[in-house]
Amino acid sequence: MNIRPLLSALTRHRASVVLLVLEIALTFAVVSNALGLVMHRVDKLQLRTGLDDTHLVYVDTDGTNRADAGAIYATILHALRRIPGVQAAASVNTVPFGPRGGTDGFYLDASEKHLGKVSDFYWGSPGYLEVMGVRLIRGRGFDPGAYRDFGTMPASGGVIISQKLATQLWPGQDALGKSIWLGKKTRYQVIGIAAPVLRPDPGYAGIGDAYDTLFLPAAPGASETGSFVLRTDAAQRQAVLHDAFAAITRIDPTLVIERDSSGSITTLRRSYQKNNRIMIGMLGGVIVALMLVTGLGIMGLTGFWVQQRTRQIGVRRALGARRVDILRYFQTENFLLATAGIVLGCAAAIGINVWLMAHYAVPRLPIVYLPIGAVALWLLGQLAVLGPALRAARVPPTVAMRAA
Structure with missing residues (x-):
């Protein structure tokens, strides 16, 4: 698909495009670091003492x-x-x-x-x-x-x-x-x-x-x-x-x-790991909330653009564009915006991690979480845009004639 018309259409909504890209970038940066911290805490939960915990009692x-x-x-x-x-x-x-x-x-x-x-x-x-x-x-x-x-x-x-x-x-x-x-x-x-x-x-x-x-x-x-x-x-x-x-x-x-x-080693483990479990729950909630807000933002903004472009969509349909072409148009548009946000978010994610390492002794963010976060946001964007894109694909060619 030729992306030049896409870029031309996006330049007519510069403010909303910039806001959406920044929202995706912020979500990517925070989610990547939060996911890294969650997995680090999960690794701590899986540590084994190397002893027979169930048979030991400690009195301090x-x-x-x-x-x-x-x-x-x-x-x-x-x-x-x-x-x-x-x-x-x-x-x-x-x-x-x-x-x-x-x-x-x-x-x-x-x-x-x-x-x-x-x-x-x-x-x-x-x-x-x-x-x-x-x-x-x-x-x-x-x-x-x-x-x-x-x-x-x-x-x-x-x-x-x-x-x-x-x-x-x-x-x-x-x-x-x-x-x-x-x-x-x-x-x-x-x-x-x-x-x-x-x-x-x-x-x-x-x-x-x-x-x-x-x-x-x-x-x-x-x-x-x-x-x-x-x-x-x-x-x-x-x-x-x-x-x-x-x-x-x-x-x-x-x-x-x-x-x-004092207590059994099993009890001491449970008490020691309580904070880790709480932190995993909190960070998991942050990840879900940010992804939900970003998904709703993409859905709402795409729905607004579909409403504004109804006549343009009708013209394309009248000129022979199929429903799948309209659907692919909005999905590609969202992919470009998500990619821009992810690229910007990569720099922000690394910057946040460096700051956390310097001030809170947080471990280095494994590079693997950057592509994981990117895939998650690409999928989120495609799912969020699917509803408005399907609505746009159902716009009949006669809309162009009525608008004229």
């Missing part, structure tokens, strides 16, 4: 300042293990979807010239890896003598590292025997490779860094070990949690239990 406390903290925690652990339904228990610093308690950056050399990653360290009392269900792929676990008291971070010794993080740090190499440094004095040597385990706060890092985790040994009473993880049957989790609260309160009434951040 804010620790104690008592000098005999180690003895208190040992007494609590003994009581927790005697609760009916508890198969095993250990003191830990945190669990997936729990509070962050071991986030730190490390280096790959003592001179601190080669930064490794900012990752999350898990540590706990003897047997905590087995209680949590951390699966060792290669290497060995911690010796009994490695579980020591410490202040801020465990002293130099062995470390178990997740397979995914090991691959990132030493691609194509065997991570066993490698070393990492926290400062120039604290050195950990990799003694084991574990299956991936999710970070306590996966939203703190990007999806690609969600499994940057390492494991260290700690004696009960060491820094940040005032929380406990218990293994039980799925059906007994709530009863075990209730009994654990009672046992801790009975042993040390001054120890504050953080009930909001």
Whole structure:
């Protein structure tokens, strides 16, 4: 189809054409970014802990300042293990979807010239890896003598590292025997490779860094070990949690239990992901609303143009234009307008994403969402214009004679 008559007709409605193109461009820019954010949140919902969530219960406390903290925690652990339904228990610093308690950056050399990653360290009392269900792929676990008291971070010794993080740090190499440094004095040597385990706060890092985790040994009473993880049957989790609260309160009434951040791993996941679900719903509503408003705008403006061009359409019909030709005319016209809006919207979408990245740490918009948004708007435009275009196609040739 020759587009010159189309362009000539559009120039007679410059103001409405410009407004429609700008509306399409704005919709494209916002919808593309919103779709990218929705899919990013969906990816977060699909993250797996790498543990047996249905059998784990977590009890979070804010620790104690008592000098005999180690003895208190040992007494609590003994009581927790005697609760009916508890198969095993250990003191830990945190669990997936729990509070962050071991986030730190490390280096790959003592001179601190080669930064490794900012990752999350898990540590706990003897047997905590087995209680949590951390699966060792290669290497060995911690010796009994490695579980020591410490202040801020465990002293130099062995470390178990997740397979995914090991691959990132030493691609194509065997991570066993490698070393990492926290400062120039604290050195950990990799003694084991574990299956991936999710970070306590996966939203703190990007999806690609969600499994940057390492494991260290700690004696009960060491820094940040005032929380406990218990293994039980799925059906007994709530009863075990209730009994654990009672046992801790009975042993040390001054120890504050953080009930909001305690519960089964499944419950912690649901609570943690609540905001993601709300945001997905809100962004989905924005996408639907914008597409609906844009579709109604295209429909209304095309209907107005059809009404204004009734005599012109009748003349074309009298000169031999078929109904399908009239239909194709308005569909092509809309395609040109949508394309102009999409081209302009691409620049706006990238600009909005750059601004969001700079101010709100939003991830980079995957380029794939630009063609997805373009196809969606092209289809929306064709559907929106279909009703007015069909009405125009039904205009009889006699309209031209009556108008004359």
